[in-house]
Structure formats: C-alpha cells, structure tokens
Amino acid sequence: MLRANAERWPDKPALIEPGGVGCTFRALRDRVAAFSGALDRWGLREGAHVLVLLPMGIDLYAALLGATWGGRTAVLVDPSADRRRLDMALTRVGLHALVGIRKAHLLRLTLRALRGLDLYVADGGLGPVARKLPRTGLPGPLRDPVEGEPALITFTTGTTGVPKAIGRSHRFLLAQHQVLVSHMGIGPDDVDLPTLPVFLLNSLAAGATCVLPDGDLRDVSSLDPDRLLAQVAAHRVTTTSGSPAFFRTLVDRVLERDSPQERITRLFVGGARVRADLLRDMARAFPSASVQVVYGSTEAEPIATLDADTALSEAIPREAEGSCVGTPVPGIRVRLVDPDGHADVPEGTPGEVWVAGAHVNRGYYRDPSADAANKVRDGETVWHRTGDAAWRDPQGRLWLVGRVSERVGPHYPFRVEALAEQVPGVVRAALAEVDGAPVLAFTGEGDAEALREQTGIDRVERVEQIPVDPRHRAKVDRAALEALLATRS
Numbered sequence: 001m002l003r004a005n006a007e008r009w010p011d012k013p014a015l016i017e018p019g020g021v022g023c024t025f026r027a028l029r030d031r032v033a034a035f036s037g038a039l040d041r042w043g044l045r046e047g048a049h050v051l052v053l054l055p056m057g058i059d060l061y062a063a064l065l066g067a068t069w070g071g072r073t074a075v076l077v078d079p080s081a082d083r084r085r086l087d088m089a090l091t092r093v094g095l096h097a098l099v100g101i102r103k104a105h106l107l108r109l110t111l112r113a114l115r116g117l118d119l120y121v122a123d124g125g126l127g128p129v130a131r132k133l134p135r136t137g138l139p140g141p142l143r144d145p146v147e148g149e150p151a152l153i154t155f156t157t158g159t160t161g162v163p164k165a166i167g168r169s170h171r172f173l174l175a176q177h178q179v180l181v182s183h184m185g186i187g188p189d190d191v192d193l194p195t196l197p198v199f200l201l202n203s204l205a206a207g208a209t210c211v212l213p214d215g216d217l218r219d220v221s222s223l224d225p226d227r228l229l230a231q232v233a234a235h236r237v238t239t240t241s242g243s244p245a246f247f248r249t250l251v252d253r254v255l256e257r258d259s260p261q262e263r264i265t266r267l268f269v270g271g272a273r274v275r276a277d278l279l280r281d282m283a284r285a286f287p288s289a290s291v292q293v294v295y296g297s298t299e300a301e302p303i304a305t306l307d308a309d310t311a312l313s314e315a316i317p318r319e320a321e322g323s324c325v326g327t328p329v330p331g332i333r334v335r336l337v338d339p340d341g342h343a344d345v346p347e348g349t350p351g352e353v354w355v356a357g358a359h360v361n362r363g364y365y366r367d368p369s370a371d372a373a374n375k376v377r378d379g380e381t382v383w384h385r386t387g388d389a390a391w392r393d394p395q396g397r398l399w400l401v402g403r404v405s406e407r408v409g410p411h412y413p414f415r416v417e418a419l420a421e422q423v424p425g426v427v428r429a430a431l432a433e434v435d436g437a438p439v440l441a442f443t444g445e446g447d448a449e450a451l452r453e454q455t456g457i458d459r460v461e462r463v464e465q466i467p468v469d470p471r472h473r474a475k476v477d478r479a480a481l482e483a484l485l486a487t488r489s
Helices: 002-008 026-039 056-069 083-093 102-109 170-184 198-203 224-236 244-257 275-286 310-319 368-374 413-420 446-455 478-484
Strands: 013-016 022-024 050-051 073-075 097-100 121-122 153-156 165-168 192-195 209-211 239-242 266-270 290-297 302-306 323-330 333-336 351-357 376-378 381-392 398-403 426-434 435-445 461-462
Touching: 002 026, 002 198, 002 239, 013 026, 022 026, 026 056, 026 244, 050 056, 056 073, 083 165, 097 102, 102 121, 165 170, 170 198, 170 302, 170 381, 192 224, 198 209, 209 224, 209 461, 239 244, 244 266, 244 275, 266 275, 275 290, 275 310, 275 413, 290 310, 290 323, 290 381, 302 310, 302 333, 302 381, 310 323, 310 398, 310 413, 323 333, 333 381, 368 376, 368 381, 398 413, 413 426, 413 435, 413 446, 435 446, 446 461
Parallel strands: 013 209, 050 073, 050 097, 073 153, 097 121, 192 209, 192 239, 239 266, 266 290, 435 461
Antiparallel strands: 013 022, 153 165, 290 302, 302 323, 323 398, 333 351, 351 381, 376 381, 381 398, 426 435
16 A cells, blocks of 8 residues: 555655654655665565564654565554563564664663564664664565564553553454544545554555654653644644543643634544543634544454534433443444353443454464453454443443443442532542442542532542553553552551
C-alpha cells in the first residue's frame, strides 16, 4: 500500500515533523526500501525481530516500515513501560537487532534482552558499537514475511504483570485498516494529527498526510496545547484522535483563547471513560467536527463506536447504568458472557465482553499461558476475552460497567463512579477494594455523607489526586489507588 501510494501521490507530503520538515510518499518509500537494503547488506534477513526505539518522527516510520518491507518483524514498546517487566517480555519475544537513538543504546546496560544481538543501529552511529541509521542507499526487495511471523509486535501496558506481546500480521493490519477506513472515513484529502504511533499507519495507508505532534507523547497530558494548535493552523489539520486527557488539554486552551477550530471535521476519543463535560466542550471548541467515542483494546481496535450527539442526548443521562460505547463496528462479533459460567447472559445483564473477527488478535506471541487465560477457541473461531464487563440494550449498544476484575462485591466501578460524580463538588470519583471492602475515593469538595447516600458505599475518602495509567493518563490505576487507600486504614 505504501508503494501504491508513492506511485499515486509521489509529491504529496506523507509525514510532517514538528518544525515543518516533511517527507513525501515517494521519499518515504525510498527511505523505507533503502533501510531494508541496508539491513540486507548487514546480514539481517527475513524473519528477524527488529526493536525500534526512536521518537515519533520520519526516522521511526522509515525504520518500522523498512523492517517489514524486507520480511522482518518490527517490534514497538510502550515508552512508559516498567523496565523489569519489559525486559521479561522482550526476552520472551526474542530480538535480533536494535534500532534507536544513542540514549536508547544505554538500555543495553540494564536490559538483558538487548545484549548480544546480531545488529545495533543508532541514529547518528556509535563508531564500532552501532552502525549509522541510513537515510539513502540501494533499495532492498519487497519480501513476504516468514511463515508464522508477524509484521509488527506491540505490547499491552502490563500494569498488573508482564506485558503481553501482540503479533499483528499483514492480514490483521489490513483487516484493521479496512474497518477503520470504512468507519472513520479518513482518506487522501485529510490531514491527520495522530497521537498513537500505530494508528498513524492506518492514515498513511489511506493516503492521508500525517502531522506528527509537537511534544512528548509518553505523557499526553503534558503536551503544550499552543504548540499543537499552531500545527493545526499551519498544516490545515482536518482530523485527530486521542485520549480524554489529550482532548481535555487541547479543548481547554481552545475555549480559553475563544478560537473555535472550524477546519477540523472529525475527532475520535477513547482509551478511557469519556465524560459529558468533555463532549460538550469538544462540540464548542470544534463546531464543525463530528465526534466519535471509540471503544477497543490493544487486541481488538476498534470494537464499538458512539457519536457524541447520541452520547449526550441518550447515553450520558443514563451514566449510572454504565458508560455507553455504542454499537459494534462491522466485521466484529460480540458476546456478553457470564465470567464464571461461560454462558451468554440475557439482554440487560452485565457480562464479560468477548470479541472475534478478522481484526481481533487470535493469540499472543510465544505466550501460551496468556492464550489460555484470554482466548477461547470454538472451532475456527477464536474469542478474545477483553476483561471488560458490559450489558447490551435493545438497540444493540454496549454499556460498559467496568473491569470484571475490579468488581467489588455487587458493585461495578463505572456505575458507582458515575453516581458519585453527580454529587455537587465532586470532580472525579474512583472505586477501589481495600481489605475486601469497597472504598470510594474522590477529588473536589463534595460532601462525604452525600456520597455515602448516593452510592451506598460506607467508606468514602477524599484524595488530592486519583492515580491514572501512564499510557493514556485517563484510566484509573486501581492498584496504585488501593495502595494509597490502604495506608489510611
């Protein structure tokens, strides 16, 4: 698809870095082929696993696509991952080469998985230690991957254990791309500002120009909204996607400046529960945009979507019943299953979300124990257990109530938290379990007694801040919250 886009739009910008440095589709194809050719000359053949530790930029995508161009597997990791657990995960995957900035090569001192590889490549070279990242050179041939090897390996966050490796074949990536294009509508006339590196691949495949965000994506809540909005204006961005924390930062600045962004036509928000106040503010900040709430997981993205108008008019007023994420996307099958008995639950009853389809991961890479815990085989169909609990309404929409593992007795977290956030003065609420009993934590100036009456939770604790996940800066980090609350027992 990259080669076809380079022939169709040779001089069209494919990637634009902060500062305005661009790379056309033809130039990107040439860099990708040249990188693959260099790997060939250095003896790294098809089937090799190439860990790419480069910041979001043209070099990152030239290296990532260059590895797959020659029939190899590109490996990407979450930069916020715990190093000890990441080392265990990378060791299980097995690596043959490291491509990274010079600082990334220091990890060879602390990560066993990076020692003794066949090849090391640095952006500026490291003398005899690592070869220099090539940007030009003789192209290598386009090759199919080795049978059974994926095109791309990414990892789950691993906040509660060793990150699980997700192998994405070319067939899987194509199926995901087809779903995203048909449902999200991104095409060659769009200019996208993506905040997730893997999702950028979808936009490139669709022929869209991708503007790389100006800032450190390891913590999207720390991004400077003024710099992002300057990129939006300079490059006439039409669409972007991100977590609630990302959009909260961006929207607040747009409204503070009283400068609605009329050019943006589509916004996609997901990765955590999306609140009514954010959706309303997004509508004010981006009055010409359609806003979609997207639900998915690392193993299956997307699963379901919900437009903001429906969310505000029908779903948000019923938040105490769950967080509505809309109807399943075409090409995916959904079951709601009793997590204990593995029987489908009736309509209106919460059950674990199981999904299957061409863009649903069928198995973890070299991790049979994770497969046993999260995959259910039914003939040729492989169901993925998401770990999320939801119920289905008569319209077929899914209403998330929380993680199965985070239920405390009869209480699912999303329902309790939505009720708590209706109490005046409460900014945010989160349910946790301490010593086997439910505890409700909240920020703001809400009245504790009113919270007890509203939610039925006896122990209520005000906290300065509710811990959140490192990737999206939006999901509640319940392990950290429980540890905090345990100190107050």
